[in-house]
Amino acid sequence: MNKSAMAKLCVLLFGTTLSYAQITTVQDSLIKKPVQLDEVLVEGKKMSDPVFSAYKSEPEKKVFQSKNVADLFKGINGFNLIKRGNYAIDPSFRASQYEQLNVQFNGGTKVMHACPNRMDPITTHVIPEEIERVEVVKGPYTFRYGPTFGGIVNLVTQEVEKQDKGYHGKVNFGGENNGNAITSFANVKYVGEQFDANLNFGFRDFGNYEDGDGNEVPSSFRSTDYGLQVGYNPTDDQRIQLGFRQSFGRDVLHAGLPMDTEIDDSNVLSLDYKLDNISDGLKTLSAKLYRSKVDHVMTNELRPSFMMVEAVSEVDATTLGGRVELEWRPVDQFKLYTGIDAFSVARTGNRNRLVKRNMMTGEPLPMPMEFEDEVWQDSQIDDFGAFVEGKYPLSDKFLLNVGFRYDLVRSTINAPADDFVAEYPELDSRTENNLSATASIKYMVSSNLLLELAYGRGVRSANMIERFINHFTVGQDPYEYVGNPFLDAEVNNQFELGIKANANFEGYAINRLDYGASVFYSLYDNYIVAVIDPSLNKKYMPMVEPTEVKRFINLDEAYKTGFELYGELAFLKDFAFKTELSYVYTKNQDLDESLPLTPPLVTRFNLSFEQEKIWARATYTLTSEQSDIAPSFGERTTDGYGVMDLSFGVRPFQHLTVGVAASNIFDETYNNHLNFSFVNQADYGRVPINDPGRNLSAFIQYSF
């Protein structure tokens, strides 16, 4: 590929990602460029980025309001949120969720939840203000960052090594009127020639919010977080980085789950190393090692069921992992990546129940009865992987990417309950061998037009709940679920075709037009879902409806298809109008219904105005009715709705930023199709949880 074509491609790719990024910060070019640790996407090195990737940079300088986890994914087309309240929020992308998405921090660090109800997903162990960028690969199109089934979501925290030398810092406060929420965040960092350090602290206190009709939703929580990161560059070509962070969640109310969190503590320790410019043939060595731990305590003390049974669960999860990658240049322009990685999650913990009343009659028992239930049965899943991936420009217009990955997945259950052994007499540790592969092409038609075509085969072995859960209600419905240790890994064969284009207009009222679309089709083998199994008997409260029990099984036939498209028009220098659309259609052919958790069609209109010292935005999000549902999952049709958000920010002085925002200004009462339903709440039956009504917020930030 000749130089001008390379330059064109860079310009094109950079230009089109701008529409995702909204605002990019231009770095002062340093004379000596420090070694940077790898992320999934590398700004300015678009020839290395995976196909169908996008990122959203948090507009660091132009803030409107304090961030929450939901906001991190709001601006990325195709994302939806699975809400169990206002705290335990999981991202969903194109109807893939949980372990189907490879969600990680900083290019590989993982934090696995301890709670069987996912009260503590990875998004709860981070300060949202700390996340500077969210990177996404939309399918199994790269395997360098671990086994990937439905896509990669990489949350990038502040990249100290990219900053200017000296001291930096910021402190901010935010407040919201709906739920009387307050947020605070402080950060100080030092960047030196060889040494750098970064310290974060955050505190958040949220009350119960009200929906559009003024009904209070039990959703309050408090969380305190801090993180420390130190980096050392022993030579020009090396970097070592050590990170440690802790998060303390307290008194979290989960409207859509049977219990509330008392304690949710997590810590993450990570060590990164990179050696660059090794030789002509071998360019880079990157290594990472991490350990994370989540301790979780939940009770039903504040719930109606407490009067019959007192229940306390104390569970924990330990995640260990690491990777080593070598980047080669066997011939000029040919980038070859080889590596190995490992990922292990182990969970323990019990639920203690004190039965105070006779379940049949409701009469108090003369002697309350105590029970102890194994939640995780001391299970462990280890994944050891090896990958090879190559990027080669076939001509000055074609970039070819081919990758393979092998995973050895070992699952063990160390303390199986008697009834679980009775259900599965052949229960033993098990080893699976998974093969993943991808091939894709980037085709640069002209400097303003890029076409992408990709195929990926992503494989996901069953998670711990799907394998080993023993009569717990872990779904959105009230059924007891039983794991299945003999599940086959589910396979996603995904095809995707996409276009990104732009046009610049000199001397007109219209300045720039960006547009793009991608269409995908996923054919699944062995898709894992839970269905009612008449051969299973209910274990807990056997007389209470529903009396059937669900078991996880593999489906024979299922598929998914859909598209995303966007168009953005920049005009009158400071204005931009953007439209985005995302749609997914899923089919579980075995049961002739949709797959669970399929999001509705979402259309977003965004008008923004941006100058150096003043900026504003109006967003109208139209969510259509969802009637393609999974009745076997307890889903019901969800009405469509439209929500209007307004925000305004100003920088009156050099270091000071002030923002105000109004979300859902028309006080619409609505619930998203992916929201959980109220469970075990005194004031609500099993109806979907409504999202917040009107919310006014104010934000102030001082940075230097």
Ligand SMILES: [Cu+2]
């Ligand atoms: Cu929990």
